[in-house]
Amino acid sequence: MTSTLYLAYDGSINADWVARYAINMAANSQDPRIILIHILDHTYSPDKIARKIEAVEGECAMRGVGTTSRILPLRKNVFQSLLQAIPAGEDSLCVCGARVSSRDKGFLAGTISEKLLRRKQFKVMAIRVVKPGILGAPKDLLFPLSGHPRGFQAAMSFFLLLAPEVERLHLLRIMKVSSLWFQYMPVATARGLQTKGFTYMNEVLKELRQQLGESDIHLDTKVILSDDWVKEILIHASKTHAQMILMGASDRNLPSRYFYGNKIEQILRRSPCDVGIYRKI
């Protein structure tokens, strides 16, 4: 947890809401400090930006988090300017917003956040805030796991930044089955897949318990067989009253041009709670 946290702040209300997450994550890190970066693209007036940044700094001070605010000129575009402003490498974590950028665009597709996630120059966490009352401190967290061979390793550093406030961690492993096969799958095959899912989940639990030690966090696991993992994640988020869904991004599942049918895009659009999309380098 030695990363330096950079907040890509565009001055929107969503950025204010995302800032709460950044403040909270910084407060939970060993180096409670935020470097706020605003690229002057003149969407908002400089006065308004200054007022807003001052408010964020005030919040940081209240939480005991040090702030360095950098208002930088636009170079080529906002994405390039951010790449230049944030040092590349494992030690940098950029927190940014996932929001509707313009007409006919997705919440992530075509946005600067999507480009940052795709670039893999530093660690990125793009957050869509739909329930600002959580104030960046979700107590019920839902982690859908894709069955990555590295288990929880990629998610761990992001989770630990939110962990002190977390009371319940719901781990969800969805065993994906094709739609046609799903209808006719024999019971024995279904049982086999379930067992495989639980084996994976037990490994993740072991890893988490090792990392968390004596923790009060209530760990819950669920393995589901489904032909529609987006729907299952959303149902599970509603069922568990999750306050945030935290999921990993990869080149394969990141939305690009054809964002409408993209799974991450669907989750961002229909989520009953805040969503964080993270990516390690």
Next chain:
Amino acid sequence: MNSQAKQIQQLPPDRVYTLLHTRPEGLGGGEVEERLFHVGRNSFDIPDRWKTLRSFARQFTNFFTILLIVSACICFVAHRLNPGESMNFLGWALFGVALLNAFFSFIQEYRAERAMEALKKFLPQLVQVRRQGQIVRIPAEEIVPGDLLILAEGDKITADARIVEAEGLMVDNAPLTGEASPCVLVHGPSQSRLVESNNIAFAGCTVIRGSGEAVVFATGLRTEFGKLAHLSQEIKRAPSPLEQETAHMVRVLTVIAVSMGFAFFMYGMLTGRPLWVNLVFMMGIIVANVPEGLLPTFTLSLAMGSLRMAKKNVLVKSLNAVEALGAVHVICSDKTGTLTENRLTITELLSPLQGTSYADREQLDLLTLALAASEVRNSEQGLSGDPLDVAVAERLTALGGDLLMLREQIERYFTFDVEKRRSAGIMTFAGKRFFVVKGAFEALVPMMTGVRSRAGDEAANREVLERADEVLRGMAGQGLRVIALACRELREGEGEGEEKDSASLQDVLEKELLLAGFIGIEDPLRQEVPTAVAKCHTAGIEVLLITGDHPDTAQAIARKAGILPQEDDPALLMTGSELERLTEAQLSERLSQGTRVFARTTPEQKMKIVAALKAMEKVVAMTGDGVNDAPALKAADVGIAMGRQGTDVARESAQIILLDDNFASIVAGIEEGRTVFENIKKFTNYVLVSNGPEILPYLLYILLPVPLALNVIQILSIDLGTDIIPSMALGQEPPDPETMNKPPRLRDQGLLTPPLIIHSYLFLGLLEGLWSLGLFFYVLTSGGWHFGEELATADPLYRSAMGIALSTILLMQIGNLVGRRFARRSGLDRTIFKNRLILLGIAVQVVFSWATLYYPPMQKILNTGPVPLSIYFLAWFGIILIFGSDYLRKRYLLARERRAIAD
């Protein structure tokens, strides 16, 4: 690490404004627009223009529909190649069935939307908010996080909001929590979890008293009510056991039909037969293999089952639920109204220190005093008011009290206060004026100075209060709800117009009270429930009690109902808080260890119980009545809503509605459901038998130089014609007395089992095939046909031979029909006359077998011709042959089973 982060409920109101980026004057126009752009409208609907079309298209992806469409296409191709065979009609018929099938499934799915419509009724159309310092009324959909809601009595709440100002604010959270008592809201910070905080107004709930202001922090699907709506909409009920088994059966039969058809098509092509002949042949073999009439008969049988269930107060909304109810392994039942009568009755009136029952006269006095603190009205239906107050009045009347006269003695009534947990009143009784308080014992203790005792009144010191508390706990242990009654004699003039305000006057009077007694109330168990539960246990069905009540009450009712044994075993009971801490796997473990009662649970915990039971591969029936029961009702295999006390949302989400809310009706429904499955098994067996003689001619035709004994139209006349009424007759067979003495079948126990296939195809089917083909060749050879000779379709000899083959199958199906009535008995007994459809089925087979041979219009349609009567009598012998052979098989199996038992 730094100070802990806080959520909105943990902050004081001024910080709420700051952190939600709003002000006491409300948001400005630009701010609203920006937030609306980011989070969307305050609505449950997610715009999806392709949803309906996608849902309709999905109906065409199931195996049966695909098979029908492919068959239709083959028919059209065959018609194009050889127009004379009228294969296009068959093609259109198959295509029509596929379309109809898809359309019905689509309608079923579309009906799920109705639960959402019922939920929307809980939200307002217009709301009052403060924006830019002005109070405005705007459409609820335009509310955004940061908006300042103005709450007043009667308002429906449109979004989740943090209270920043409250004046006596009280809300009804029942749609969300199921909690009947109103909830008092305050504006101060709370350290509870967000969903449990008393400073949050939740969407879907109603303000019942007071006023206030609240800052919105979640809208639309992100509200707790939105999540409920989302779950009600998105959770799709898993296919019922019958649906799964039907899908399996269709898959197996389709694979057999298509592979046989394709293999013989290739064989025909390689042996040099013309393409259209091979196509028609392939069609024939597919049609012969697929029992076309089976699925419509399933539907008819389920529909008839649902009618029978309706007579038992079980209204079925979805036909599959008829059989699914018969397959249940576990019933998760509510308490109030389902196991109990939902009518409070006073069963104990005890002295507070001795814990002994009062004599009749003392009881009358105690209840007279209790009446002073009760508010009952006379209505057309009898007494009305709070159920507890009504129970007091009813008991008082039963003991001979003159209610009318006594009510005239009541001078003043102080309404029940949720916060204070008590009501009060002033009454003149036996010439003295009394101030009486009725309520929770804990709420009365601070104002008590004495306790009534047989040995004289005692001062309310610690030791005396402990003794009273012990009596109270003893009553609660029996499942009684205990109300304490305290009073004091008023001095002259006391309480007479001193204070105009009721609350102030009550405060002044509430002192120096004497605890007069405890009133034990219970909602009595329905008389028929213990028998019904015992019947469930005999039938291998587990009954779980899930209630929001106190564990003692739940345990007492469960014992009386027979859900729990009389001995105390803490492992059999679990509270909601314990359940909350368990993972699904741990819960499954506890359930397998025997936990049967869940007390102090919330409706949403029902879903967790359902998930754990389903993970154990159990078929689960769940009862529910509240709005928030909707997701659990959909998650269960069979959702059962209450017809009387249920909400519209629960009824729309369930598959079954109990018209009398009675648990015993569920058990009656299970018996009917099991009978339906047994009957389905019988007619599946019956229908598959005729597949044997339908396939056999095609195999002979392709392998040997012999004419085809049955054409496609003749096969369809059996499958979609003469077999339908006998199948329906088997679907109408009465329940076997042993039905509820057997355990429920396992999830993976299919309809199409290997023994059933062997019995249908290789025993009875083969027998029918051999006898009918035997007569077919007998007619041919006696008419001069010799092996290898080709016959024209219109050749009278060929038509007569085909006629006798078809006629024999029809007649032999009578023997098959009677034999299918019982697994081990002959089927020929007096009860056959009670099922009129069986007699009709037999008549249909007889008439058609005759008409096939001797009635010219039928001969024309089926391309058949007459045979001498002596040969027709040989066809009749087929009935004895099939029935007798099957009876011998039954006797042999019975003897083997008896030997096995004896060994």
